[in-house]
Amino acid sequence: MITRGTTLLNPSTFSGLATGQRAVHLRLIETTDLHLHILPYDYYADRPWTGVGLAQAARLVEQARSEAANALLFDNGDFLQGTPMGDFVAHERGLREGDVHPAIAAMNALDYDAITVGNHEFNYGLDFLMKALGGAAFPVVSANLMTRRGAAARADAMLLKPYVLLDRMLVDDLGARHPIRIGVIGFAPPQVTEWDSHALDGRLQARDILESARAWVPEMREAGADLIVALAHTGIGAARHQDGMENAAVPLARVAGIDALLTGHSHLLFPSPVFGGMADVDIATGTIAGKPAVMGGCWGAHVGLIDFLLLREGGVWRVLGTRSEVRALGETAPRAETPSSPARRVAEAVAAVHTDTLRAIRRPVGQSDAALHSYFTHLGVLDSLHIVAEAQRDYVRRRIDDPDLVGLPILSAVAPFKAGGRGGPAGYTDVPAGPLALRHIADLYPFPNSIAALCVTGAEVLEWLERSAAAFNRIRPGSTGTLLRNPEVPGYNFEVIDPLDVVYDLSQPARYDTGGVLVDPEAHRVVSARLAGQPLDPEARFILCTNSYRAGGAGQFAGARTTNIVLSDERVTRDILRQHVASAGILGAVRAPAPGGSLRFAALPGTTVIFETGPAAHRHLAQIARFRPVSRGLTRAGFLRLKLDLSRGV
Numbered sequence: 242m243i244t245r246g247t248t249l250l251n252p253s254t255f256s257g258l259a260t261g262q263r264a265v266h267l268r269l270i271e272t273t274d275l276h277l278h279i280l281p282y283d284y285y286a287d288r289p290w291t292g293v294g295l296a297q298a299a300r301l302v303e304q305a306r307s308e309a310a311n312a313l314l315f316d317n318g319d320f321l322q323g324t325p326m327g328d329f330v331a332h333e334r335g336l337r338e339g340d341v342h343p344a345i346a347a348m349n350a351l352d353y354d355a356i357t358v359g360n361h362e363f364n365y366g367l368d369f370l371m372k373a374l375g376g377a378a379f380p381v382v383s384a385n386l387m388t389r390r391g392a393a394a395r396a397d398a399m400l401l402k403p404y405v406l407l408d409r410m411l412v413d414d415l416g417a418r419h420p421i422r423i424g425v426i427g428f429a430p431p432q433v434t435e436w437d438s439h440a441l442d443g444r445l446q447a448r449d450i451l452e453s454a455r456a457w458v459p460e461m462r463e464a465g466a467d468l469i470v471a472l473a474h475t476g477i478g479a480a481r482h483q484d485g486m487e488n489a490a491v492p493l494a495r496v497a498g499i500d501a502l503l504t505g506h507s508h509l510l511f512p513s514p515v516f517g518g519m520a521d522v523d524i525a526t527g528t529i530a531g532k533p534a535v536m537g538g539c540w541g542a543h544v545g546l547i548d549f550l551l552l553r554e555g556g557v558w559r560v561l562g563t564r565s566e567v568r569a570l571g572e573t574a575p576r577a578e579t580p581s582s583p584a585r586r587v588a589e590a591v592a593a594v595h596t597d598t599l600r601a602i603r604r605p606v607g608q609s610d611a612a613l614h615s616y617f618t619h620l621g622v623l624d625s626l627h628i629v630a631e632a633q634r635d636y637v638r639r640r641i642d643d644p645d646l647v648g649l650p651i652l653s654a655v656a657p658f659k660a661g662g663r664g665g666p667a668g669y670t671d672v673p674a675g676p677l678a679l680r681h682i683a684d685l686y687p688f689p690n691s692i693a694a695l696c697v698t699g700a701e702v703l704e705w706l707e708r709s710a711a712a713f714n715r716i717r718p719g720s721t722g723t724l725l726r727n728p729e730v731p732g733y734n735f736e737v738i739d740p741l742d743v744v745y746d747l748s749q750p751a752r753y754d755t756g757g758v759l760v761d762p763e764a765h766r767v768v769s770a771r772l773a774g775q776p777l778d779p780e781a782r783f784i785l786c787t788n789s790y791r792a793g794g795a796g797q798f799a800g801a802r803t804t805n806i807v808l809s810d811e812r813v814t815r816d817i818l819r820q821h822v823a824s825a826g827i828l829g830a831v832r833a834p835a836p837g838g839s840l841r842f843a844a845l846p847g848t849t850v851i852f853e854t855g856p857a858a859h860r861h862l863a864q865i866a867r868f869r870p871v872s873r874g875l876t877r878a879g880f881l882r883l884k885l886d887l888s889r890g891v
């Protein structure tokens with residue numbers, strides 16, 4: 242019987258194992274979508290961040306290895322980009338002769354058996370990637386990416402080896418050794434050539450994942466592969482194959498000859514209930530189309546495992562049973578590291594570049610002439626949003642090249658992510674005037690959302706604004722003491738559309754409820770919405786910049802649906818903002834927001850309201866002088882209560 246890990250894989254639970262037969266426990270260990278999270282450090286906030294990072298995940302790897310007599314470690318791609326460390330190495334320090342990229346150095350330290358590339362490996366261009374991979378002490382495979390297409394898949398000029406055959410000796414439960422040839426093949430979403438076309442100059446081509454699998458897997462079998470593992474940087478999606486599909490794990494699992502799938506790309510966990518009820522996907526057995534599969538989350542917060550119970554008879558390997566599992570970092574208690582521990586080895590491999598990255602993120606990336614804060618965003622003080630809106634708009638303008646869309650007015654939806662509420666009285670964006678460092682960029686855009694753009698009608702933009710207006714309570718004219726903000730609407734669902742000049746009438750009922758459901762079709766709070774002085778034409782089309790969550794429907798904003806998405810390239814908005822700020826010159830001033838873009842309330846004579854905000858807002862009261870603010874002290878939770886006069890309005 243298996244001497245170690247018996248609680249995990251008990252041969253007696255599998256049929257077909259006769260007394261005296263020697264079972265072999267083979268474990269595949271997956272990391273995926275590390276996005277250069279190596280050390281547990283948040284470079285945006287400039288503080289430690291437990292719960293992520295390969296140095297921490299190394300403990301899970303070590304544990305998983307110790308439980309199995311035979312284990313192989315793979316990475317499934319998207320390791321090169323995703324933290325400021327990646328940008329520092331790519332854009333500032335570069336890879337000189339003999340330099341090993343920190344992602345590769347970290348994987349070398351953990352003795353990976355093979356890896357594949359994801360889509361983000363191409364963010365910095367082909368030359369940088371190939372230089373980085375040059376430092377790898379393990380094979381790198383990809384079967385559907387090529388530098389030149391041939392007449393058929395096997396005639397392509399491949400970017401990397403399509404597959405590798407690993408000859409290993411596996412130890413059985415009685416200690417005897419058996420040879421096995423494990424084939425490892427890799428796949429990436431073919432969209433990579435479009436997503437990173439700006440960095441690739443047409444030097445990379447891609448084929449459909451299934452087409453490539455069908456071309457190469459039989460060759461691997463002919464070459465003697467006993468077991469074939471697919472490193473599939475692709476998500477678990479539709480069961481039906483469509484040419485060029487991005488998330489192809491289910492059709493891929495059906496390819497004859499593939500024995501196990503390590504999946505990724507969508508940063509989710511498999512097996513987990515997220516994938517319940519999908520065709521050909523079984524979350525109870527951890528299989529897709531009957532093949533064992535796993536998806537180990539992202540950022541080193543999880544590690545995926547596939548266990549095989551194998552039997553070798555007459556020189557032929559037979560699979561007796563499999564299981565899949567995802568393990569989370571949070572479940573392992575930190576412990577003292579010995580000098581030779583994997584966690585220590587990983588940390589040491591990136592120690593120097595970590596120090597250099599810290600120095601880089603603490604350097605100013607720009608300068609702001611004014612304080613940028615969110616204390617009064619709901620009152621129309623929009624400076625902290627304008628800068629984000631402008632960065633989004635500039636980026637999207639450069640990326641839209643569809644002739645049908647070029648020239649449409651580009652609007653930019655932005656929300657005060659940090660605006661009190663559950664974030665507490667300190668949970669506001671508060672960037673002082675002066676030099677801007679990376680942590681200030683993170684204060685302006687705290688979430689790692691990706692950019693997206695929609696094509697919407699003016700009518701949908703107006704509905705978007707009505708949905709946003711649910712952030713305010715209805716104010717009865719002449720009343721006093723009503724709380725202005727509806728506490729049930731978090732900051733991220735209060736969207737400002739830049740550079741529109743919008744006037745809300747808060748005496749009207751809200752058209753949408755706090756969850757985004759249309760509750761009063763007769764109600765309208767938008768009195769006017771103008772673009773450069775002209776009323777918004779409901780029939781006209783607009784490009785609307787937003788983030789991938791919103792574009793996918795989060796918060797139920799009108800027009801936010803996948804069929805309207807015209808740009809979604811996974812670029813993180815925070816990085817776009819940083820580059821936007823830096824493009825003004827290292828110490829240049831952030832450009833003043835373009836004129837226009839305002840939020841006002843229609844006058845409600847004799848009406849006052851209560852507005853709660855962070856106590857540090859008192860330094861900026863002059864910005865809302867037209868509301869004649871009067872302090873009413875602090876709430877028990879510590880918010881500053883202001884009495885505001887709505888008599889003047891627009």
Ligand code: MN
Nearest residue numbers: 274319359506
């Ligand atoms: Mn990824």
Ligand code: MG
Nearest residue numbers: 319359360506
């Ligand atoms: Mg990916």
